[in-house]
Amino acid sequence: MQATRIKELLNSDKTGFEVKINGWVRTKRVSKGFSFFEINDGSCLSNIQVVAEEDVPGYREIIEIGTGSSISVKGDLIDSPGKGQKYEIKAKEIVIYGKADPETYPLQKKRHSFEFLRDIAHLRARTNTFGAVFRLRNALSYAIHSFFQERGFVYIHTPIITGNDCEGAGQMFRVTTIDENAKEQVLTEADDFFGKRTALTVSGQLEGELLATALGNVYTFGPTFRAENSNTSRHLSEFWMVEPEMAFARLEDDIKLAEDFLKYIFKYCLDKCMEDMEFFDLRIKKGVIANLEDIVKSDFITVTYTEAVKILENSGEKFEFPVHWGVDLQSEHERYLTENEFKKPVILIDYPKEIKAFYMKNNDDNKTVRAMDVLVPGIGEIIGGSEREDNLDVLMQRMSELGLNPEDYWWYLDIRKFGSVPHAGFGLGFERTVQFVSGMQNIRDVIPFPRTPKSADF
Numbered sequence: 001m002q003a004t005r006i007k008e009l010l011n012s013d014k015t016g017f018e019v020k021i022n023g024w025v026r027t028k029r030v031s032k033g034f035s036f037f038e039i040n041d042g043s044c045l046s047n048i049q050v051v052a053e054e055d056v057p058g059y060r061e062i063i064e065i066g067t068g069s070s071i072s073v074k075g076d077l078i079d080s081p082g083k084g085q086k087y088e089i090k091a092k093e094i095v096i097y098g099k100a101d102p103e104t105y106p107l108q109k110k111r112h113s114f115e116f117l118r119d120i121a122h123l124r125a126r127t128n129t130f131g132a133v134f135r136l137r138n139a140l141s142y143a144i145h146s147f148f149q150e151r152g153f154v155y156i157h158t159p160i161i162t163g164n165d166c167e168g169a170g171q172m173f174r175v176t177t178i179d180e181n182a183k184e185q186v187l188t189e190a191d192d193f194f195g196k197r198t199a200l201t202v203s204g205q206l207e208g209e210l211l212a213t214a215l216g217n218v219y220t221f222g223p224t225f226r227a228e229n230s231n232t233s234r235h236l237s238e239f240w241m242v243e244p245e246m247a248f249a250r251l252e253d254d255i256k257l258a259e260d261f262l263k264y265i266f267k268y269c270l271d272k273c274m275e276d277m278e279f280f281d282l283r284i285k286k287g288v289i290a291n292l293e294d295i296v297k298s299d300f301i302t303v304t305y306t307e308a309v310k311i312l313e314n315s316g317e318k319f320e321f322p323v324h325w326g327v328d329l330q331s332e333h334e335r336y337l338t339e340n341e342f343k344k345p346v347i348l349i350d351y352p353k354e355i356k357a358f359y360m361k362n363n364d365d366n367k368t369v370r371a372m373d374v375l376v377p378g379i380g381e382i383i384g385g386s387e388r389e390d391n392l393d394v395l396m397q398r399m400s401e402l403g404l405n406p407e408d409y410w411w412y413l414d415i416r417k418f419g420s421v422p423h424a425g426f427g428l429g430f431e432r433t434v435q436f437v438s439g440m441q442n443i444r445d446v447i448p449f450p451r452t453p454k455s456a457d458f
C-alpha cells in the first residue's frame with residue numbers, strides 16, 4: 001500500500017477508509033491500554049494523531065519509541081472524538097524504521113532558540129518554524145517561475161564561476177586550483193586552472209544582458225556569492241538572486257515589472273500557504289498577513305534619491321550615519337523612509353553615479369544614474385536594479401573613470417556595438433524576500449544551510 005502525505009489526509013472530505021502514512025514522531029502519550037502519537041511528515045505544519053490500542057502487533061516495543069523516531073502507520077482514517085483535531089488514524093500496524101534515543105535527541109518539547117537550532121541545522125527542519133520557512137521558500141520559488149513564465153520570460157542559466165566582477169565591489173571568493181603551500185613552484189594566474197583569475201559570481205546580470213539582447217526577456221534564479229564581511233541580519237555570503245533582464249525596456253518598465261512581480265509572489269503566498277502564513281502571524285511576527293494583503297492592494301511609491309535625502313535631512317531623526325546628498329543610504333535611512341515616512345514599499349530612483357555600479361545608464365544631468373532600489377518595511381533594500389548604459393561611448397568613458405579595463409569586458413561592450421538596445425533589469429534578494437513574507441528576523445534562519453563569515457558548517 002502506498003503511503004499518503006498527511007496534508008492530503010487532513011484535506012480529505014471523507015473518513016472511514018484505510019490509509020498508510022510515514023513520518024516522524026513529534027509527541028507520544030501512553031495511557032492504560034492505548035497510546036497517542038502525533039506524527040509529522042513535513043508535508044504541512046499539522047501533525048496527524050495516531051491512536052494505537054494494545055492489540056496492535058508489537059505494542060510493547062512501539063510505546064517505547066521516542067520523539068524523533070521514524071515510523072510507518074497503517075490504519076483507518078476516522079473522525080476524531082477528541083478535541084484539537086478533526087481526523088485521526090486508528091492504527092492496525094506500526095512499523096518502526098529508525099529509533100531516536102529520547103535522552104540524546106536534540107529537539108526537546110520545549111521551545112528552542114533560533115541560535116541553538118542553527119547549530120543543529122541537520123535537524124532544525126523538523127521544527128514547526130523551519131518546516132514552515134522551507135515550505136515557504138519552495139512556494140516562493142514556484143511563484144517566481146510562474147510569474148516570469150506566464151509573461152514569456154526565458155529562464156537562462158548564467159555561470160557560477162566567472163572572470164568578471166559585475167558589481168565592481170571586489171568582494172569575490174576566488175576560485176583557484178593553485179596550491180599556495182606547494183614548495184618550489186611560483187605559479188601565476190596564467191598557470192591557474194582557467195588560465196586567468198576567476199571567482200564565484202556576485203551576479204548573473206552581465207551574462208543576462210547578453211542573452212536579453214537576443215531572446216528579449218530573460219531571467220536567472222540562482223546562487224550568488226559575496227565575500228563582504230557583513231555580520232548583519234540581512235547579509236549572507238551565499239544567497240539566491242532572481243535577475244530579470246528586458247530588452248527594449250527603460251527604467252519605467254523596470255519599475256513596473258518589479259512592482260507587479262512582488263505583488264504576484266506575495267499574493268501567491270496568501271493564496272497557497274495560509275496554514276504556514278497563519279503560523280508566522282501567530283508565532284513569528286504579528287500582522288504579517290495583513291501587511292502583505294495591504295501591499296498587494298496598494299500602489300508603491302516612487303521617489304528620487306534627491307527627494308529622499310531631503311526628507312531624511314528634514315526628519316529630525318538622529319541617524320548613526322549622517323546623511324547628505326552623495327552618501328550611500330544605510331539600512332537605517334532606507335527603513336526610515338519605508339517604515340516611518342511612507343509606511344509602504346518605496347522605489348528610490350536616480351542615485352548619484354558615484355555610489356552605483358559602472359553599467360547603469362547615465363541621466364542627462366551627468367550626476368545621477370537610472371538606478372532603482374525597492375525598499376520594504378522591516379528589511380530595507382529587497383531589489384536593486386537599473387536601466388543599463390546602452391551607449392558604447394558613454395559606457396567606455398564611465399569604465400575608464402572607474403579604472404576598469406575595457407579589454408576585460410570586450411564581450412559586454414560588443415552588444416553595444418551590434419544592435420544595441422535600451423534594456424533594464426533588477427536583482428531580487430531571495431532570502432530577504434522570504435524574511436519579508438515570513439517575518440523572520442534573521443536571514444540565517446530562512447536558508448537551510450547558511451554561509452556567513454566564519455561559518456560554513458553542514
Ligand code: 4AD
Pocket residue numbers: 166167202203204205226234235236237239241243244381382383384385386425426427428429430431432
Ligand atoms: O543590489 P544588488 O547588489 O544588485 C545586483 O547584484 C545587480 N547586478 C542586480 C541586477 O540588476 N540584475 O543585489 C540585488 C539584491 C539586493 O537588493 C538584496 O536584496 C540582495 O540582492 N542582496 C543580498 N542578500 C543577501 N545577502 C547579501 N550579502 C546580499 N547582497 C545583496
Ligand code: MG
Pocket residue numbers: 373381383384
Ligand atoms: Mg543594491
